[in-house]
Amino acid sequence: MKLSESEENYIKSIYNLQVKTEKVNTNSLAVFLNTSPASITDMLKKLKSKKLLEYKKYYGFRLNETGNTEALKIIRRHRLWEFFLVAKLGMEWEKVHDIAEELEHVSSPELINRLDAYLGKPKIDPHGDPIPDERGKVVLLKQKPLKDLAMKQNAIVSSVSSQGHEMMEMLNHYGIGIGSQIKVLKSFEFDGSLQIKIARKPECIISGMAAQNIYVYDN
Amino acid sequence: MKLSESEENYIKSIYNLQVKTEKVNTNSLAVFLNTSPASITDMLKKLKSKKLLEYKKYYGFRLNETGNTEALKIIRRHRLWEFFLVAKLGMEWEKVHDIAEELEHVSSPELINRLDAYLGKPKIDPHGDPIPDERGKVVLLKQKPLKDLAMKQNAIVSSVSSQGHEMMEMLNHYGIGIGSQIKVLKSFEFDGSLQIKIARKPECIISGMAAQNIYVYDN
DNA sequence: AAATAAATTTAGACAAATCTAAAAATAATT
DNA sequence: AATTATTTTTAGATTTGTCTAAATTTATTT
Ligand SMILES: [Mn+2]
Ligand SMILES: [Mn+2]
Ligand SMILES: [Mn+2]
Ligand SMILES: [Mn+2]
Numbered sequence: 001m002k003l004s005e006s007e008e009n010y011i012k013s014i015y016n017l018q019v020k021t022e023k024v025n026t027n028s029l030a031v032f033l034n035t036s037p038a039s040i041t042d043m044l045k046k047l048k049s050k051k052l053l054e055y056k057k058y059y060g061f062r063l064n065e066t067g068n069t070e071a072l073k074i075i076r077r078h079r080l081w082e083f084f085l086v087a088k089l090g091m092e093w094e095k096v097h098d099i100a101e102e103l104e105h106v107s108s109p110e111l112i113n114r115l116d117a118y119l120g121k122p123k124i125d126p127h128g129d130p131i132p133d134e135r136g137k138v139v140l141l142k143q144k145p146l147k148d149l150a151m152k153q154n155a156i157v158s159s160v161s162s163q164g165h166e167m168m169e170m171l172n173h174y175g176i177g178i179g180s181q182i183k184v185l186k187s188f189e190f191d192g193s194l195q196i197k198i199a200r201k202p203e204c205i206i207s208g209m210a211a212q213n214i215y216v217y218d219n
Numbered sequence: 220m221k222l223s224e225s226e227e228n229y230i231k232s233i234y235n236l237q238v239k240t241e242k243v244n245t246n247s248l249a250v251f252l253n254t255s256p257a258s259i260t261d262m263l264k265k266l267k268s269k270k271l272l273e274y275k276k277y278y279g280f281r282l283n284e285t286g287n288t289e290a291l292k293i294i295r296r297h298r299l300w301e302f303f304l305v306a307k308l309g310m311e312w313e314k315v316h317d318i319a320e321e322l323e324h325v326s327s328p329e330l331i332n333r334l335d336a337y338l339g340k341p342k343i344d345p346h347g348d349p350i351p352d353e354r355g356k357v358v359l360l361k362q363k364p365l366k367d368l369a370m371k372q373n374a375i376v377s378s379v380s381s382q383g384h385e386m387m388e389m390l391n392h393y394g395i396g397i398g399s400q401i402k403v404l405k406s407f408e409f410d411g412s413l414q415i416k417i418a419r420k421p422e423c424i425i426s427g428m429a430a431q432n433i434y435v436y437d438n
Numbered sequence: 439a440a441a442t443a444a445a446t447t448t449a450g451a452c453a454a455a456t457c458t459a460a461a462a463a464t465a466a467t468t
Numbered sequence: 469a470a471t472t473a474t475t476t477t478t479a480g481a482t483t484t485g486t487c488t489a490a491a492t493t494t495a496t497t498t
Pocket of ligand 2: 079082125126127129
């Protein structure tokens with residue numbers, strides 16, 4: 001299926017919103033894509049006519065099987081490029097998203113499969129998100145927000161839900177990265193803040209908001 | 220200067236045509252880009268208004284200094300990606316052009332400079348064409364068509380003017396590649412065909428047309 | 439120097455992707 | 469159950485890049 005760059009961006013965004021909500025609605029996609037709701041409706045019509053999604057007017061929409069497959073291809077490209085940019089070109093974690101946002105639209109299957117092999121068929125991207133394989137299969141980590149981690153339990157930082165510059169800055173400050181060993185020492189009920197220990201780093205305290213946006217898996 | 224993908228394709232094509240002719244004309248660019256002459260005129264107006272070229276109606280056009288600089292940036296990206304695809308991903312010479320045609324439009328300077336460094340700041344692309352450096356400087360080889368090479372003179376194949384599948388097939392058949400050592404043993408005036416010797420390959424005869432499209436430099 | 443041919447530009451149309459403002463449908467309150 | 473608020477869709481424009489067909493300009497022949 002040949003898709004325009006815009007169509008691809010919409011499909012990928014719908015996929016990402018779908019993870020959280022059953023049905024996606026016009027306004028949330030408009031906010032996510034930073035466009036007007038009218039533009040969303042226009043594109044929904046097109047995607048529906050291309051049989052990529054289920055869409056009942058006024059009642060939200062959702063990718064169908066075909067749409068999902070397409071979304072996973074785009075996400076695969078996006079995350080492989082992010083991996084490349086960090087692992088091979090040594091770019092910073094926070095800068096790679098925007099570049100991958102463009103690279104993901106170059107859609108030669110041979111290119112992507114060779115890139116995949118060249119990178120050693122990586123399973124997770126620099127933000128800790130899983131990279132779909134050639135058949136569109138993703139290995140989901142059993143991760144949870146740091147705030148739900150049991151006290152004194154050893155865990156590994158697996159991903160962060162916000163991947164912008166601000167998050168990066170904070171993580172760098174605390175010396176937290178994807179793969180860091182982490183343990184919660186104390187939790188303050190008042191504001192949800194946590195006292196934590198990162199392996200080979202001094203103890204520190206992070207906010208409840210941070211604790212909600214950092215994901216870990218049990219070790 | 221922020222340029223659309225189309226504008227970039229036009230600029231790059233004009234640059235490439237300029238190498239051969241003093242002024243570029245509407246029809247040749249239309250043929251080159253496989254579009255209608257009317258579309259060319261439309262785009263020329265836009266590029267002129269963006270002060271990227273000199274254009275006198277009915278009398279042809281030419282990139283100005285700014286246009287040239289932009290063209291060289293696009294060509295740099297194109298050729299670096301081609302180099303990457305062949306050198307790192309092991310793709311074939313004939314397949315990389317179309318992919319680079321898309322990759323070249325991803326225009327993060329940091330990306331390109333890191334890619335350049337990662338590749339070891341290569342000077343020529345897989346087709347033998349020079350890669351402009353960060354400042355837009357190109358090192359031009361003193362090359363000439365094989366048909367103009369003196370008899371029995373040792374030379375190196377430096378580039379080929381046609382880079383499609385057909386050329387690739389023929390070169391592969393004869394065992395000719397960029398960098399091959401070559402010598403002309405005999406020239407047949409009747410049709411311009413040449414008897415040649417490639418280092419470590421059997422002698423063979425190539426057509427006058429081939430001899431015109433394979434470039435070499437003296438050794 | 440006309441007449442004819444070739445190249446180029448203009449006029450007008452169209453598809454894609456977006457927008458704003460107005461209308462319509464659905465949801466939430468009183 | 470009305471009224472009000474929110475969400476979503478439609479109507480109508482706009483920009484970009486393209487096209488065909490007609491008009492215009494330049495080049496080439498006779
Ligand atoms: Mn994108
Ligand atoms: Mn990512
Ligand atoms: Mn291109
Ligand atoms: Mn090349």
